[in-house]
Amino acid sequence: xxxxxxxxxxxxxxxxxxxxxxxxxxxxxxxxxxxxxxxxxxxxxxxxxxxxxxxxxxxxxxxxxxxxxxxxxxxxxxxxxxxxxxxxxxxxxxxxxxxxxxxxxxxxxxxxxxxxxxxxxxxxxxxxxxxxxxxxxxxxxxxxxxxxxxxxxxxxxxxxxxxxxxxxxxxxxxxxxxxxxxxxxxxxxxxxxxxxxxxxxxxxxxxxxxxxxxxxxxxxxxxxxxxxxxxxxxxxxxxxxxxxxxxxxxxxxxxxxxxxxxxxxxxxxxxxxxxxxxxxxxxxxxxxxxxxxxxx
Amino acid sequence: xxxxxxxxxxxxxxxxxxxxxxxxxxxxxxxxxxxxxxxxxxxxxxxxxxxxxxxxxxxxxxxxxxxxxxxxxxxxxxxxxxxxxxxxxxxxxxxxxxxxxxxxxxxxxxxxxxxxxxxxxxxxxxxxxxxxxxxxxxxxxxxxxxxxxxxxxxxxxxxxxxxxxxxxxxxxxxxxxxxxxxxxxxxxxxxxxxxxxxxxxxxxxxxxxxxxxxxxxxxxxxxxxxxxxxxxxxxxxxxxxxxxxxxxxxxxxxxxxxxxxxxxxxxxxxxxxxxxxxxxxxxxxxxxxxxxxxxxxxxxxxxxxxxxxxxxxxxxxxxxxxxxxxxxxxxxxxxxxxxxxxxxxxxxxxxxxxxxxxxxxxxxxxxxxxxxxxxxxxxxxxxxxxxxxxxxxxxxxxxxxxxxxxxxxxxxxxxxxxxxxxxxxxxxxxxxxxxxxx
Numbered sequence: 201x202x203x204x205x206x207x208x209x210x211x212x213x214x215x216x217x218x219x220x221x222x223x224x225x226x227x228x229x230x231x232x233x234x235x236x237x238x239x240x241x242x243x244x245x246x247x248x249x250x251x252x253x254x255x256x257x258x259x260x261x262x263x264x265x266x267x268x269x270x271x272x273x274x275x276x277x278x279x280x281x282x283x284x285x286x287x288x289x290x291x292x293x294x295x296x297x298x299x300x301x302x303x304x305x306x307x308x309x310x311x312x313x314x315x316x317x318x319x320x321x322x323x324x325x326x327x328x329x330x331x332x333x334x335x336x337x338x339x340x341x342x343x344x345x346x347x348x349x350x351x352x353x354x355x356x357x358x359x360x361x362x363x364x365x366x367x368x369x370x371x372x373x374x375x376x377x378x379x380x381x382x383x384x385x386x387x388x389x390x391x392x393x394x395x396x397x398x399x400x401x402x403x404x405x406x407x408x409x410x411x412x413x414x415x416x417x418x419x420x421x422x423x424x425x426x427x428x429x430x431x432x433x434x435x436x437x438x439x440x441x442x443x444x445x446x447x448x449x450x451x452x453x454x455x456x457x458x459x460x461x462x463x464x465x466x467x468x469x470x471x472x473x474x475x476x477x478x479x480x481x482x483x484x485x486x487x488x489x490x491x492x493x494x495x496x
Numbered sequence: 497x498x499x500x501x502x503x504x505x506x507x508x509x510x511x512x513x514x515x516x517x518x519x520x521x522x523x524x525x526x527x528x529x530x531x532x533x534x535x536x537x538x539x540x541x542x543x544x545x546x547x548x549x550x551x552x553x554x555x556x557x558x559x560x561x562x563x564x565x566x567x568x569x570x571x572x573x574x575x576x577x578x579x580x581x582x583x584x585x586x587x588x589x590x591x592x593x594x595x596x597x598x599x600x601x602x603x604x605x606x607x608x609x610x611x612x613x614x615x616x617x618x619x620x621x622x623x624x625x626x627x628x629x630x631x632x633x634x635x636x637x638x639x640x641x642x643x644x645x646x647x648x649x650x651x652x653x654x655x656x657x658x659x660x661x662x663x664x665x666x667x668x669x670x671x672x673x674x675x676x677x678x679x680x681x682x683x684x685x686x687x688x689x690x691x692x693x694x695x696x697x698x699x700x701x702x703x704x705x706x707x708x709x710x711x712x713x714x715x716x717x718x719x720x721x722x723x724x725x726x727x728x729x730x731x732x733x734x735x736x737x738x739x740x741x742x743x744x745x746x747x748x749x750x751x752x753x754x755x756x757x758x759x760x761x762x763x764x765x766x767x768x769x770x771x772x773x774x775x776x777x778x779x780x781x782x783x784x785x786x787x788x789x790x791x792x793x794x795x796x797x798x799x800x801x802x803x804x805x806x807x808x809x810x811x812x813x814x815x816x817x818x819x820x821x822x823x824x825x826x827x828x829x830x831x832x833x834x835x836x837x838x839x840x841x842x843x844x845x846x847x848x849x850x851x852x853x854x855x856x857x858x859x860x861x862x863x864x865x866x867x868x869x870x871x872x873x874x875x876x877x878x879x880x881x882x883x884x885x886x887x888x889x890x891x892x893x894x895x896x897x898x899x900x901x902x903x904x905x906x907x908x909x910x911x912x913x914x915x916x917x918x919x920x921x922x923x924x925x926x927x928x929x930x931x932x933x934x
Contacts, residue, residue, distance in 0.1 A: 247592050247614050261931075331759055333771075353758030355911050439761040440582065441705065445906035460586050462895045463610050 232476075239469035246465050258470035268471065270446070271454040272478075274359060278450060279427040281363035282370070287419060290371050294378035295408065308379070315372030323436035326365050327352065352438065355447035362448050366433055370426075374419050381415030382408070413494045421486050428479050431456065451475045534823050535628040541828045542572045543599035543821070548584040548813075549577070552783060553659070556848040564835050571828045573600075581813075592616050592818070599821040600829045602813035605646055605886065606893045608654055613891065617816045620653045623830040631834075638855050639837070642810050642884040649889055655814030656833040657854040659845070661780035662810050662884060663710065664797045664876040666763075671698070671773045679798035683717070683743060686801040690753040693773035701747060701754035702763040702775030707908065708901030710809060711921075712887065714740035719804035723896075725888045728929055732900075733922035740803075741907060741914050748908050756908060764788050767795075776800060778811060779877035782850035786873075797876040799883075806883035812851060843867075852877045892932025899924035 243253040262268045297307055314322060329337050330351035338348040351361040389407045398406070409416075431452040434442055442449035442457075451471065459468035549557050554577060561573050576598065578584040585607055591597045592614070603611065611617040624630050636644070643657035667679055671693055680686040690700030704710075711732070712722040720736025723729070747754035755772065757763045763775040768789035782797065789795055800808050815836065817829040835841060842853040843864050858864055859878055868875040887893060903921035906912045912920070 245614065247616065327759065327761075350758070353756065353909065355906070355909055439705075444705075444758065444909050445911055446902040447911075457898070460582075460589065461898065462892075463589070464895075 235469040235472055238465055239473050241466040241469075244466070246463070258466040259474075261467055262471050262474065267446070267449070268451075268454060271449045271451045274448060275428060275430070275450045277359055278363060278366070278430055279424060281359070282366045282427050283420065283423045285363075286367045286370050286374060286423060287416065289367065290374035290419075291378055291412075291416070293371065294375045294382060295404065297375065298379060298382045308375075311375050312372040314369050319369070319432040320436045322369060323365070323433065326361075326437060327439075330361055353444050355444045358438070358443035358448040362430075362433060362437060362443075365437060366427070366430065369433070370423065374423070377415060377419055378412070381412050385411045417486070417490045417494045421483060421490075424482055424486070425479055428475065428482070533622050533626060533629075534827055535626060537570045537824055537827055537831075539824075540570050540572065541824050542574055543825050543828045543832070544574050544576050545829075545832070546576050546578050546584060546588065546598045546601040548579065548581045548602060549659075553849050556845060560836065560841055560844065561832075564832060568831070571831060573828075573832050592820075595820060597818040597820045599825045600815060600817050600832065602658060603655065603816045604813050605655075605889065606897070608647075608649075608814065608816060609889055609891065609893055611816065612649055612654060616819055617654055618819050618821070618826055620656070620817070620830065620833075621651075623827070624653055629827065629830065629834075638839075638857050640854055640856060640859075640881055642881060642886060643814075643854050646810070646886040647814055655816045656837050658813055658815045658836060659780070659849065659851045660810055660812040660854055661778050661851050662808050662877050662880055663713070663776055663800055664779045664782075664880075665774060665776055665800055666767060666781075666785060666795060666797055667774035668767070668770065668772075669794045669796050671770075679796070680801045681798075682801055683803045687743075687747060687751075687753070689774070690747060691751065694753040698771060698773055699753065699755050700773050702767060702772040703744070703748070703754060703756050703908075704763055704775070704777050705757045705761070705905070706901070707744070707756060708904035709897055711740070711900055711904045712885075713800075713807050713809050714744060714803075716807035716885065717800075717803035717805060718743075723888060723890070723925075723929075725890065728890070728933055730896075730922050730926040730929060732925075733918055736804075737918055737922075738914065741904065741918050743803075745907055745914050749910050756905075768792055779852070779874075780812065780850055782873055797873045799876050799879050802883070806880070807885060808880045808883050810884045810886055846874070850874060850877075890929060890932070892928050895928035895932060896925045899928045 239258055240254045240256070241251050242255045242257045244251045293311060297304060297311070301307075329335050332338055332348050332350045332353065335351070337351065341349070349357055351357050385408065389411070390403055393403050393407060429452055430450050434448050434450055434453055438444070438448060442453045452475070455468045455471045455475070458464045458471060545561075547554075547557065554575075558575060561575055565572055578587050581602075581604070584602065588597070588601055588603070588607070592611075597616070603617075608617065624636060639657065643660060644653075647653050647655040647657060665679065672678070672689075675689075675692050677689050677692060680689045686701070693700035715722045715732045715734075715737050718736040718740040720734050720740070721731045724731045744754075748756065755766075757766070760766050762781070762784075763772065763777050764781055764785045765788060766772045767775050768785060770793050779797070785795065800806065815829075815833045817826050817833075821829065836845070837854055839853075839855050839858045839861060842855055843858045843861060845851060846853045846858075846864070847867050853859055853864060868878075887897070890896065900921040903912070903917050903924060906920075907914055907917035
């Protein structure tokens with residue numbers, strides 16, 4: 201394992217890596233670099249690949265565009281609303297599914313189904329659940345004496361509806377990862393803790409949570425990155441619109457609209473790079489916190 | 497970690513310096529030769545036509561295309577369904593970028609605006625004016641005027657009208673009978689009818705979520721001007737614009753006698769459930785309402801009620817052909833366009849889909865007259881040709897539309913006052929227009 205790299209070994213390794221590199225290179229690196237340059241195009245012919253002028257105008261434009269700030273704000277609300285709640289709920293469910301209960305396999309399947317179902321199909325069901333007159337959610341809330349909420353047509357409720365859908369949708373994946381993390385925890389710790397007289401809550405707090413921290417760390421990074429990139433859910437839940445009166449427009453929706461709608465390729469690329477930068481900063485912060493708090 | 501960031505930055509800097517070489521803009525606009533088009537197809541040509549027609553619309557298009565292919569010895573038209581209009585738009589853009597454009601496609605005017613700016617679609621004028629394969633003046637002028645104007649940029653034709661629709665008023669005839677009402681023809685009658693029909697769970701009037709997009713209709717009905725095309729000035733922040741938005745806002749938010757489609761996406765659903773007594777929507781939706789309302793409600797259509805004057809926007813796509821096609825393919829596409837817009841075919845298309853015929857001669861044809869007599873629901877759309885308009889050809893039209901439509905929607909969902917919404921809408925729309933025309 202500690203051998204020095206030799207030419208022969210390197211070439212061999214590169215041969216193994218080439219297929220994946222080619223694919224990643226074509227579909228990830230090339231677009232990433234290309235859009236970086238494009239974000240500086242201010243006067244250009246996109247279809248003939250001609251550039252007449254470059255500059256910072258695209259960045260200046262988006263930072264002065266209230267719609268862009270609104271989309272950043274919405275995306276932040278989405279991340280803050282989805283990630284912590286999703287992690288807590290899936291941890292709790294995973295803990296229960298890890299116990300010796302009947303129909304455990306069935307439950308695991310049930311919780312995983314939302315993750316493998318297409319967003320569009322899921323959204324159709326949720327559009328019905330959220331329907332203010334005929335939806336099952338308002339019907340249920342009616343028993344609690346809560347008057348009907350216009351989940352999908354009131355701009356103030358658009359983001360909460362989106363968050364609820366996203367949490368539910370992401371649960372399955374998080375639960376599976378948590379379950380595998382839970383199964384890696386040595387049973388001996390729990391037995392020792394029981395002998396010391398620790399209750400269920402204390403065992404959970406002092407053994408499960410710290411020993412699961414690397415899993416939690418992984419899930420939090422993946423969920424934050426995915427949440428920043430939210431698009432499908434918005435598109436499908438509000439029928440192709442970014443919510444009533446643009447109230448659920450996210451950064452990726454903004455990019456999509458600038459690119460496909462307005463053919464503002466430079467502005468779309470600039471916005472994409474701002475998003476990349478935000479995600480980059482968040483990931484750095486997480487890595488920093490992770491180093492201090494995570495037990496491996 | 498620091499190291500990686502460092503290396504990344506250096507790399508990016510290096511490539512960006514290396515890649516900075518500017519092209520120079522072509523300075524003179526080349527004069528296009530008009531006469532040089534082939535008029536004969538001597539060997540078999542296959543052309544692809546990308547469309548977004550589904551269900552019954554697609555079947556009708558297939559039948560018509562089959563008939564065309566059978567009648568031709570050298571032309572074979574291949575239909576390619578690209579999904580929704582949104583998908584079609586995206587794929588056409590991607591195809592143009594990768595130089596794999598189809599020969600023919602459906603396109604809205606605001607797409608065409610972008611295509612023309614990027615020199616992607618062919619000017620059809622040489623074909624239209626050609627003595628052998630073109631149209632005579634009377635054949636050209638037989639195309640309904642609003643469609644002719646819509647397809648011309650600087651006196652050049654870039655498209656041929658295909659599936660055209662407009663807005664009509666759908667109303668529930670059972671409810672109207674119960675309340676002794678007739679289809680409203682003015683704003684006052686519309687409001688009165690909505691007021692009378694709103695009771696219990698029923699709301700009198702409905703608007704599509706795209707009401708914001710159709711705001712120009714309301715401004716013009718109020719007697720105002722939406723945008724001053726010559727001076728590139730948005731002009732709806734006016735007395736008339738305010739009147740229009742106040743009228744809509746009063747019905748929706750103050751009197752609560754109208755609603756938006758909102759969570760139902762399209763009004764056809766709540767209308768056919770009987771939750772809404774009438775609504776304004778596209779005439780292309782007739783077949784959808786027909787399917788949804790079957791055995792539930794009785795209904796009919798009427799032209800839009802008028803304000804100070806009548807006004808209704810014409811929508812739907814045109815046929816275009818791409819510059820990347822060779823001369824033979826373009827000629828084949830032109831032959832197919834001529835066929836689809838011919839009198840018999842446009843009638844056949846309209847009868848089977850709910851779109852309007854695009855030729856004056858078709859509107860007067862006995863086959864069509866008999867058809868609308870038997871199917872009066874299809875008659876409301878074509879009665880409005882005189883009041884028809886289309887959104888002006890402006891760079892940035894798409895951005896303008898989303899700017900005002902968002903603000904108008906914000907007013908109608910109760911997030912903004914009429915004055916504030918109108919002011920913001922006008923400002924953002926002007927900004928979008930200015931940005932695109934810088």
